[in-house]
Amino acid sequence: MNVFTKIIAERLAIPDGQVENTLKLLDEGCTIPFISRYRKERTGGLNEVQVAAISEWNDRLKEMARRKETIISTITEQGNMTDELKRRIDECWDATVLEDIYLPYRPKRRTRASIAREQGLEPLAKLLLRQREQNPERAAERFVGGDVKNAEQALKGAQDIIAEQVSEDERSRAVVRQAFRRGAVISSKAVKAKRDSDEARKYSDYFDWSEPLRRCTSHRLLAMRRGEREGILRVSISIDEEACLAQLCRHYVHGRGPCQKLVEEAVDDGFHRLLCPSIENEFAGKSKERADDEAIEVFRENLRQLLLAPPLGQRRVLAIDPGFRTGCKVVCLDEQGSLLHHTAIFPHPPQRYRMQAKIEVERLVDDYDIEAIAIGNGTASRETSEFVGELEFSHDVKTFVVSEDGASIYSASQTARDEFPDEDVTVRGAVSIGRRLMDPLAELVKIDAKNIGVGQYQHDVDQTKLRHSLDQTVELSVNSVGVDLNTASQQLLTYVSGLG
Structure with missing residues (x-):
């Protein structure tokens, strides 16, 4: 049993053997309607929804496997690959954790921390993190020279390095991510210059709106994001920053003293300038993805009902x-x-x-x-x-x-x-x-499913995902009803398993 089978079986609560057989059929090029209708003896009677879910997870894991190959190749070329790091990447099948592992090694644009490293200030940053030095200013004087004009500049560069380390540390990111997961609040405010415009009226409900992110429905989130895209709203996701920062400081700052104060300042800077915005963007993306999925499911059901509406039949x-x-x-x-x-x-x-x-x-x-x-x-x-x-x-x-x-x-x-x-x-x-x-089904298959008008926010969601979902709905509907080979159009026949 390969790792894909095990992961999919656990996520979907489907026995390993059924998942394995379904994956084999998919690899052979069988379509979802064909598998769910004509290969029940091999899948254990899985329906089209379960087969589609297995197919989607299989695609997701294949994409992650390709991503892991890229990450391993990049880190190896840098000369930073170790057996332990390779093992962690190989065993990781969580996209968020995988990117956290890769973050310190990912090629990035020139940052304040990278400039400080080029100036030779990384040893000073390590010295500050040990927090044993009683006179950090005097220690910093040893690093003065070249582009580093004085001890104050050296300490500032060392703090930039610490700030970036904090923002890229897996434990730090887990702490902030958990704070967003538990208590993130999404807020929207009207842009003053646009507040009184005609186009802004439809967004008036969101001129001063806030609610817990986990309770925000898909249609509200998509409406806010559309208003933001049109320049009418400013949307943000926030947490209790003070409590989160205190938790980070407990991890990085030990005791009280001159070094501890410098490290605390660096942690504060790393949190506000780098870490919090990064996790906010992550949750903005995840919440948008969740809203897209919920909306697409509604669009999919609307389309299914349109396609499967009772036909009048052969009447003039x-x-x-x-x-x-x-x-x-x-x-x-x-x-x-x-x-x-x-x-x-x-x-x-x-x-x-x-x-x-x-x-x-x-x-x-x-x-x-x-x-x-x-x-x-x-x-x-x-x-x-x-x-x-x-x-x-x-x-x-x-x-x-x-x-x-x-x-x-x-x-x-x-x-x-x-x-x-x-x-x-x-x-x-x-x-x-x-x-x-x-015959609604026979006629509607001639039209791109996105143009049938299946939902209010269909143009705001991920268009690739929407197209895939709607095309799959059309295919399942056609194969559920069947076609008359003597009268079916070319467009209708393309959706028939084994013919298209």
Whole structure:
């Protein structure tokens, strides 16, 4: 059993054998729907959610393994690799701990501490840390020379070295990280110059907001970060710095005296200038990642419900893409979704050709034996629904309001141009609305899932992760429902396991 199997089995509480067999199937190129549906005897009956979780953890661990190779190579080239350090890196499978181990060796830009080391002040820093010297100023005089003009400058350089050591020490980082984990508070304030602007109004709830970070919901955090990105809010994450600093000082400062005072000043500087901002950035990233994951899960479920909405089936449909000034585009579709006829009506302002529109729609319903009417839910949808409700038909016709999110994107796509090369975008959009009523899944797979309108903050989350999650949702939905090979589109077939 390899280390990946053991870690994934522990994290997901799935027996080792089931994880190992699933990883083998994934390595063979099998898709998640295929594994969950047709290889249950090898996975022990794992469902698609469990198989997807194993796949995600496998990818995460592979990425960490590549990162470890880079770290080992870098430290080895520096000549700093030891057997103990190599063992610690090999055994570490926590990304945060791994980066803490690497931090002292990571190539970095020139810092105050690196300049002090170049000036030969590291021995002075070590002397101060031992805290036995009764006259540090006199000891510092031995390091005066070159760019170091006096003892005061030498001591300041030594303090810079100590400050950086404190900020890079694993125990120090663990102390501050624990303080953030237990008591971090996220706060947002309005930028004074933007507070009274029109674009700032939607963020008014966050002009003076604070709450524990662990209780901050994903939608609030994403809203604050969007406001920060737009320059309207200032967002920060803070802790009880005094208590945290006192804990660090207890570790580094021993007794009272001139050396102890210098070390305490260095610890204070390292904490405020380097360590606290570093961990704050880390928690800002982690909280954003958590918010992204929660939001993406909501988007994923919204998309799944859209895709798996009950289809009307093979019925003749009249679809209306509503509008005011440019009118309502009307199309008639047969049972297979093929375009039979299209026209435009103008029942709303400014034209108000209501009677002509009434006569036209009633005629089309009779001529093409229409069984259902699909109305897009965009501009003028309510007015169009009221208009259709006033019409009189010779047979029973059901009316439905259909989401038109992404229809305009589809209408201008290459897929739509290939299907309807001789029609303009308005006709293609109306056709998409009608087909969504007949078979939501078959029609929506033609549109990039991000353009279907699955959530309020979908453009604020990690786009790579969002795309992967939504594509996976489409794939699972298609394979859950199945397709008719005789009528399925090329786009639909690409999601079928073994065909795409």
